[in-house]
Amino acid sequence: MRMISQAWAVVRKDLLLEWRGRSRIISVLLFGVVTLLLFSFAVGPDSVLLKAAAGGFLVLALLLSSTLGLSESFRVEQEQRAIEGLLLLPVDPVALYYGKCLSNTLFLMLLAPVLTPVALFFYNVNLDLTGFLTLFGLWTLAAAGLSAPGTLYAAMTSRLQSQDVLLPLLLFPLVIPVLMGSVKSVTLVLTGDPMSQIQSWTLLLASFAIIYWSLCGLLFPHAIEEGT
Amino acid sequence: MSQRMTRIHIFGLVGLLMLLVGSFMGLFLAPQERYMGDVQRIMYVHLPTAWNGMLCYTFAFGFAIASIWQHKPKWDALTVGAIEVGVLLNALLLIQGSIWARPTWGVWWDWDVRLTTSLIMLLLFAGVLALRSFVQDPERRAVWTAIATLVAFVDVPLVYFCVRWWRSLHQVQSTPETVSAGMVWPLRINSIALLLLVIWMVAQRARLELIRRRNEQVDEPAKMAPVGGLENV
Numbered sequence: 001m002r003m004i005s006q007a008w009a010v011v012r013k014d015l016l017l018e019w020r021g022r023s024r025i026i027s028v029l030l031f032g033v034v035t036l037l038l039f040s041f042a043v044g045p046d047s048v049l050l051k052a053a054a055g056g057f058l059v060l061a062l063l064l065s066s067t068l069g070l071s072e073s074f075r076v077e078q079e080q081r082a083i084e085g086l087l088l089l090p091v092d093p094v095a096l097y098y099g100k101c102l103s104n105t106l107f108l109m110l111l112a113p114v115l116t117p118v119a120l121f122f123y124n125v126n127l128d129l130t131g132f133l134t135l136f137g138l139w140t141l142a143a144a145g146l147s148a149p150g151t152l153y154a155a156m157t158s159r160l161q162s163q164d165v166l167l168p169l170l171l172f173p174l175v176i177p178v179l180m181g182s183v184k185s186v187t188l189v190l191t192g193d194p195m196s197q198i199q200s201w202t203l204l205l206a207s208f209a210i211i212y213w214s215l216c217g218l219l220f221p222h223a224i225e226e227g228t
Numbered sequence: 229m230s231q232r233m234t235r236i237h238i239f240g241l242v243g244l245l246m247l248l249v250g251s252f253m254g255l256f257l258a259p260q261e262r263y264m265g266d267v268q269r270i271m272y273v274h275l276p277t278a279w280n281g282m283l284c285y286t287f288a289f290g291f292a293i294a295s296i297w298q299h300k301p302k303w304d305a306l307t308v309g310a311i312e313v314g315v316l317l318n319a320l321l322l323i324q325g326s327i328w329a330r331p332t333w334g335v336w337w338d339w340d341v342r343l344t345t346s347l348i349m350l351l352l353f354a355g356v357l358a359l360r361s362f363v364q365d366p367e368r369r370a371v372w373t374a375i376a377t378l379v380a381f382v383d384v385p386l387v388y389f390c391v392r393w394w395r396s397l398h399q400v401q402s403t404p405e406t407v408s409a410g411m412v413w414p415l416r417i418n419s420i421a422l423l424l425l426v427i428w429m430v431a432q433r434a435r436l437e438l439i440r441r442r443n444e445q446v447d448e449p450a451k452m453a454p455v456g457g458l459e460n461v
Contacts, residue, residue: 149379152375152379153376153379156359156372156375156376157359160362160363161362162362166358166359166362169355169358169359170355170356170358170359170376172351173348173351173352173355173383174352174355174379174380174383176348176383176387176390177383177386177387177389177390180390180391180393180394181390184393184394200393201393204386204389204390204393207386208386211382211386212379212382215378215379215382216379219296219375219378219379222296222371222374222375223371223372223375225371
């Protein structure tokens with residue numbers, strides 16, 4: 001119970017900081033939009049091709065923006081050594097991890113409702129409300145899966161000088177199951193799912209999230225412990 | 229110490245000799261494969277490389293758990309040794325696979341389950357080594373290497389399954405499973421040979437790591453490791 005309230009305090013702190021600043025979310029969203037634009041240039045103005053690749057492009061844009069958001073989440077803690085103050089508080093490191101992880105998940109979830117309409121608009125795909133909600137649900141699972149190892153690695157790499165290179169280097173190969181799962185399922189939502197394969201991909205996304213939420217929660221206290 | 233080192237070199241020497249014998253048998257004595265011809269003979273190094281590469285990562289996983297548990301420099305040294313040798317074998321595996329695939333499948337690369345998984349595995353563990361190279365403090369480097377190793381290892385089965393599902397809509401590449409008796413022995417000998425070489429290389433790499441770590445601490449007396457650092461070296 002105590003741990004939940006501690007984790008919630010971390011979430012509230014992060015959301016409040018985000019709301020007061022708003023610079024992170026705006027820049028990350030803009031980055032996502034720019035990425036979507038660049039992808040369409042790679043394929044050319046062929047609308048049939050663009051439509052077919054829309055799911056993949058949308059997920060890639062979300063993934064690339066996520067890395068930016070994740071690395072930023074611990075950079076603010078490094079500024080003026082805020083993380084040391086946070087660790088000095090009588091807070092369980094596990095609660096700290098889950099708080100950070102949850103606030104990162106919420107942050108990443110926010111990307112989908114903005115970037116999806118942009119992608120639909122650019123790539124000329126039609127989607128009804130149910131499809132949109134399914135897509136949002138899928139992205140929520142993917143965001144949970146991304147932020148579990150993302151938070152752990154962001155905490156570690158934020159102390160290093162080469163964070164900008166290292167975080168994607170560590171995270172991208174690791175989250176390939178999330179990428180594949182979400183690309184497949186989002187494409188199925190956009191183009192129709194006659195064989196109802198979406199369940200197995202959803203299951204994959206959920207298992208990734210569950211496995212990494214547990215594993216990284218166990219490992220996080222070691223990553224930030226005294227003397228390291 | 230010197231006696232232990234000599235013993236370790238025996239592993240390397242025997243491994244090398246066995247590799248020569250096994251490869252000779254594979255190249256000249258084993259029967260020719262019916263459909264692929266001599267191209268198939270690369271399997272006598274390819275399969276042992278694959279098995280031992282996986283074994284290296286599994287060792288690294290075990291050492292990483294021990295490293296988090298006990299914080300002893302030797303576990304960290306063994307972890308990095310196992311990962312480096314694993315990455316080396318993994319890279320060799322992909323190269324050998326491409327050499328075999330070109331005449332057999334007609335392409336250097338195919339998005340086959342095993343190929344894709346091997347490539348992702350290589351990137352995962354090369355990332356661990358990259359992370360390691362950026363961390364100055366030896367204590368922190370040990371813990372972070374162990375953490376990254378565990379996180380990467382758990383991903384391997386997930387990657388395997390998702391690539392399999394991802395591929396399931398396309399054709400699945402078939403591999404010949406029947407192995408004649410004349411082909412079994414070179415395979416067995418080479419597998420054991422590589423295993424011995426792996427043990428030798430991991431041990432040598434771990435020793436090097438311990439020496440480097442000791443030197444780092446000598447160079448920077450202000451950053452001496454806390455209690456429990458040097459006496460285990």
